[in-house]
């Protein structure tokens with residue numbers, strides 16, 4: 365199984381700050397086979413690809429539109445991202461669901477657009493606090509995934525990454541416990557198995573939500589946690605690279 369550590373910078377960093385962080389990541393020695401991905405804001409994607417060329421760090425976008433092009437002011441298409449050398453794109457992040465009206469149907473359309481453009485979608489799912497308190501987390505995440513991934517072939521499913529990000533853990537300092545993460549990741553694996561048995565064991569499942577160097581080892585040690593989608597702790601080179609090193613230690617050899 366692949367191990368992936370992806371940094372979601374969200375709407376943080378201006379150009380000098382972004383270039384400084386990219387330079388620090390570019391200078392760091394590669395750690396084992398961990399796939400390292402960073403998602404700066406749209407304006408810096410082209411420079412990020414250039415700055416990281418020849419390193420083992422790949423570039424992701426944080427969003428894309430589902431259409432290939434046209435009259436959609438302010439939007440960015442998957443073919444545009446591909447033409448820059450962007451290799452991954454986050455889809456269905458809870459902040460886009462909450463603030464930008466991203467529905468499961470849109471997530472599905474965007475995943476299709478990304479796959480058609482040769483970009484790996486990082487498909488986010490996760491329940492809200494009230495849903496977990498009501499014991500509905502599997503129902504919610506299962507429904508999100510079945511709609512987001514509806515109609516994809518096994519070959520297409522093998523090309524995606526899923527990130528489980530409980531909404532109550534994002535940016536709150538309150539991470540899921542290892543047991544909660546493993547339970548949900550095993551459930552997600554079973555949902556994938558229901559969609560395409562041959563794909564289920566190929567899809568990396570990332571945990572996201574207040575994942576930091578001091579809690580990552582127990583999360584990454586879980587059998588079905590194949591890495592992390594990291595927000596706050598990806599904004600500093602030291603903490604992000606420490607997470608890459610922890611993932612390497614937890615996942616070798618597999």
Ligand code: PGA
Nearest residue numbers: 534535573574594595596
């Ligand atoms: P966080 O964000 O690590 O700051 O909680 C994770 C995410 O939203 O991807």
